[in-house]
Amino acid sequence: MFTLILKPVIWAHNFLYRLIGVLSIKENDGIHPKHKILKYEQFFIKNISSGDNVLDIGCGNGFLASAVSRKAKKVFGIDISEKNIALAKKRFQEENVEYIVGDATTHEFKENFDAIILSNVLEHIENRTDFLKDIKRLAPRILIRVPLLSRDWLAVYKKEKGFEYRLDNTHFTEYTEESFQKEMSDADLKIENTEIKFGELYAVATKIQN
Numbered sequence: 100m101f102t103l104i105l106k107p108v109i110w111a112h113n114f115l116y117r118l119i120g121v122l123s124i125k126e127n128d129g130i131h132p133k134h135k136i137l138k139y140e141q142f143f144i145k146n147i148s149s150g151d152n153v154l155d156i157g158c159g160n161g162f163l164a165s166a167v168s169r170k171a172k173k174v175f176g177i178d179i180s181e182k183n184i185a186l187a188k189k190r191f192q193e194e195n196v197e198y199i200v201g202d203a204t205t206h207e208f209k210e211n212f213d214a215i216i217l218s219n220v221l222e223h224i225e226n227r228t229d230f231l232k233d234i235k236r237l238a239p240r241i242l243i244r245v246p247l248l249s250r251d252w253l254a255v256y257k258k259e260k261g262f263e264y265r266l267d268n269t270h271f272t273e274y275t276e277e278s279f280q281k282e283m284s285d286a287d288l289k290i291e292n293t294e295i296k297f298g299e300l301y302a303v304a305t306k307i308q309n
Contacts, residue, residue, distance in 0.1 A: 109262045112253075116266075129186065130162065139244060140166040142294070142301045143216055146242050147171050151213035154237065156203040157220035161187025161196070167216070168193045175212070177201045204230055212238040219299075221245050221282075222270040231286035235306050241288065243302045248273040250298025274300060 123132050134140070140163050147153055151171045155164045158176030160183055168174045176198045178184050184200045192198075204224060215238045222245055224230050235241065246266055248254055254273070257264035265273055272278070276293075279300055283290050288304040295301070 105260075106262070109257060109260075113263055129190070130160070134162055137297050137299075139163075139218065139296075139299070139301075142244065143167055143218065143242050144170050146240075146303055147214050152210075153214050153216060154208070154212040155216040155218070156234070157217065157223070158187060158198065159183050161191030161198060163216065163218055164196050164198070165191035165193055168196045171195070173197070175199075175210075177203050177206060179203075203234070208237055213240075214238050215241045217241060218244040219246065222267075222272055222274070225271045227271075227282060228285045231282075231288060235286070235288060239305060240291075241304045243300075243304060245279065245300050246270070246273045247295065247298050247300050248275055276300065 120131065124130065143163060144167055147167060147170060149170055149172065152173045153167055153171045153175070155167065155174055155176040158164045158178045159180075161176060164174045164176040164187065172195065174193075174196045176184075176187060176196060178187070178198070178200065179202045181200050184198050187198050203220075204226075215234060221227055221231075221243065231241070248258065248264070254264045274282075279302070280290065283302075283304055287307045289307050291303040291305055293300060293302045
């Protein structure tokens with residue numbers, strides 16, 4: 100009986116969470132207010148140098164690529180969504196930023212980079228270990244941001260009870276610190292440093308030298 104009552108309540112909570120996101124984007128001229136609140140771009144800016152060529156995989160609407168471009172030498176942004184790239188070119192086009200539509204899991208990159216950005220991207224990829232092993236040849240360090248399952252008790256509770264717990268139903272995973280560390284190890288990547296903010300894990304990963 101309790102589960103029958105709880106199920107629609109959990110569904111309503113998930114629905115309203117997503118609805119708030121959609122409405123807040125419309126109110127904020129197409130940009131999610133989390134950009135202003137989380138200030139997540141500061142982590143990526145902090146971990147690049149002024150002479151860096153940066154690859155932003157899953158660049159979305161270009162907000163982060165634009166922010167990073169103010170410090171980096173060149174930023175190359177790739178996203179699978181034509182709509183996202185069109186918005187990026189309209190809203191966040193800079194002289195040293197190049198955007199293309201493409202699937203980073205299959206795209207043949209012709210150049211190397213100083214750093215790769217994966218900001219809320221890994222969780223959308225099914226074969227993450229293979230992907231990481233493939234892209235690490237392109238740059239000596241990878242700057243990562245992923246959602247944590249342990250962001251609050253309710254997400255863990257939902258998962259334990261078999262309810263939808265993901266922030267986005269296109270996520271193949273949401274991480275614990277342990278599962279993130281294992282994934283990096285499986286991809287032969289070394290975690291140089293991490294930080295946690297607003298229920299997200301940020302990390303700098305480098306190739307393990309054999």
